[in-house]
Structure formats: structure tokens, C-alpha cells
Amino acid sequence: MRTDLLARLATHTQQRDQAGLRRRLHTVTRADGMWVERDGRRLLSFCSNDYLGLAQHPVLVDALKRAADTDGVGSGSAHLICGHRSAHAALEEALAEWTGRERALLFSTGYMANLGVMQALLQRDDVCVQDKLNHACLLDGAQLAGAELKRYPHGDIEAASRQLTARPDAGALLATDGVFSMDGDIAPLRELAVLCHHENATLMVDDAHGLGVLGARGEGSVTDAGLSARDVPVLMATLGKALGCSGAFVAGSAELIDGLVQSARTYIYTTAMPPALATATLAAVRLAQSEGWRREKLGTLIARFRAGASQLGLPLMPSPTAIQPLLLGDTAAALTASEALEREGFLVTAIRPPTVPQGKARLRITLSASHEEGDVDRLLDALSRLPTARPV
Ligand SMILES: Cc1ncc(COP(=O)(O)O)c(C=O)c1O
Secondary structure (H helix, E strand, O other), X not given: OOOOHHHHHHHHHHHHHHOOOOOOOOOEEEEEXXXXXXXXXXXXXXXXXXXXXXXXXXXXXXXXXXXXXXXOXXXXXXXXXXXXXHHHXXXXXXXXXXXXXXXXXXXXXXXXXXXXXXXHHXXXXXXXXXXXXXXXXXXXXXXXXXXXXXXXXXXXXXXXXXXXXXXXXXOEEEEEEOEOOOOOOEOOHHHHHHHHHHHOOEEEEEOOXXXXXXXXXXXXXXXXXXXXXXXXXXXXXXXXXXXXXXXXXXXXXXXHHHXXXXXXXXXXXXXXXXXXXXXXXXXXXXXXXXXXXXXXXXHHHHHHHHHHHHHOOOOEOOOOOOEEEEEEEOHHHHHHHHHHHHHOOEEOOEEOOOOXXXXXXXXXXXXXXXXXXXXXXXHHXXXXXXXXXXXX
């Protein structure tokens, strides 16, 4: 008898529920900086990726409104048909200049950018070597491209080297998050660049959580590590995190970008992002570049949180960035802690498997330049009263 697909999916959902892993959607009815209203309650959020506090900045809002007055809402088409507007071109130019690359190409989401790059670069006989903790879309991208996917233990250069040398004749892409999304630590980019140079492999960095946050002008983790476009020929970053907007881009040589325009299906066969959004994002880039105080303030808040959490003996992870997870291990412990924080007026989501490995459930606390020192102190105070927030 044929399998009932809907019944099978329902069984899977039920199993997730029984294991305490059911994902639930909550509607935010109002957002005001780091404050959100959910289920009729006002909560101070420590889980957004709006690291520089730009998502509701009046300059961005104004840019979006004014551009919509002239450009309308939808782009009306894919880039290659008639959807590519001056606003897209101006944003691409600014992103290329910011990241020190010849050119940049916009995608509608980071997920699509990574799928598109992998599918354009990789073929069946190639190998794609990736850090085990890379974001899901990098892993999916390699699999969809049909290349051999090899995953090395987190940050383990020697293991990565062994995986590359095992396939000396294959085309090879080594892909890594610049800043790991669930752990907050930074990839050993210099060592990876040396390895790729030695092995003739292409290095790709997904800097979704580094752009805007790291580097003197927010250029991201690659520039911050002192690496050039030659060291990291494929740079991808998103626009929906520190820049407070939505979308993503790939930056690199003119040859790379031209190749993506020819071959990246997630670029070719989809509607271009709304041009007004591109205009607002350009305003965000300018603010991120010029307002260094946002990065400085974020740095102060990170140091304050880490000092306080370490004094309390909380299970901090070795992260220097705005992502400051507390590793609780047990799924139930992470959920209980998140619920207890919510009762105290804080929104901190519990991150559970399969997003993180089994036994590594955590509270993913993120900081933003929109937080104040008093906010961090109040969060620490609430954390100090959690019985479950203890080292695993
Ligand atoms: C490292 C990383 N890459 C890519 C993405 C996907 O980007 P987007 O949300 O724009 O699809 C995310 C998160 O969303 C991410 O954390």
C-alpha cells in the first residue's frame, strides 16, 4: 500500500512533541526596539539578531517609505528580466566597496544565497568540506549540489586538512561560518586560508553574524582576521541581522559574480527583493560604517554580560561576539529556563536539537547596541535565580 505522506508527517510531529522538541510559532503583536509584545505581555528580548539596533532606526524607516513612494513595493520580476533597479545596483556597489571585493550580488535570503553559490560552483565529483557547526543552509547547499559533503569537528583544522588531502584531485570548496550562529565563536579563518592555499581549495565564508559587528568599519570577520579577497574568494553575508533589513549578498571577483548570474538558480529564477528595501539597506550600510559607537557599545555590553555570568558560575561558552549562549545540555532544562525568564519579563529562546547537537540544548542569548547596561544587569539577576542555569 502506498505511504500516506500527510499521515507520516503528522506522526513525525507527534514524535517531536513527545520528545519535547515541538517547534511553536508565537506572534509578536508589537516591536519597539528590544521590547516586544507577545501574548499580551511586554518582554525585553535577548534573542534577536538586530545586533546594531538598526531594524527600527528612523533613518531606515524614512528611506524605506520615501523609496516606496517612487519605486513602489514589489520589484515585479526577477533581476534578469526587468526587476534589477538602480537601488539594487547602488546597494551592490556599496557592499562590494565595504567588503573590499570587485563586485557583489544580491539574493533574497541568505538561505538562497548559499544554495545558489554551492549549486553554481560544485559538481558531482567535487568535495565540499565544512565545519560540523555550519548553518543548515551551507550543509543543504552542498547536498543539493550533489558534491561529496565532508564535515570536520568544530574548528578542527587538522581534520579539515585530512578531508581535503583524501581527495587530492577533486575540485574542493571549504565553507565555514565566520561567526557560528548558535555558539558565537569565530572560525579559525587564518588557518583555514593557509590550508586552502596549500590544498588549492576555494575558501567560502558565510559572515551572516560577523558583518557590521566585527572589523573597524564593520567589514566583518574576514577583514577583521586580516584576510583579503585572494584568501577568501567567496564571501557571503546576510542583510537581516546587524543591518536590520532582509536579504543577502555574495561578494567576490567580477568573474565569480558573472558566473553566479549565469548559473545560480536561486538568483535567476526568483523575484528581486523590493527596491525600497535595497534603499533602506543602503542607509543601514552607511550607518553601520559610520557609527562605530554601536560596535563599541555592543563590546561593552558583551564584556559586562560575560563578567557577570562568569561571577555567577553560569555555563558560558567561549564566545567574544554578541551571541552569548548558556549551555544547559538537557532539552527540558533549556525549556524550563526559557519559560522562567519569560515569567520575569525576558524573551530568550531555548535552542534544542536538531538545531544544535543532542545534549547541547542552550539558551541563545544575544546582545544588541539597543540594550542598556541596566538591561544586562536585570537579565543577569533573573538568570541568577534560575535553578537550571548551572554548568552541565
Ligand atoms: C550563518 C547563517 N547563514 C545563513 C543564514 C540564512 O540567512 P537568511 O535568514 O537571510 O535566510 C543564517 C540565519 O538565518 C545564518 O545564521
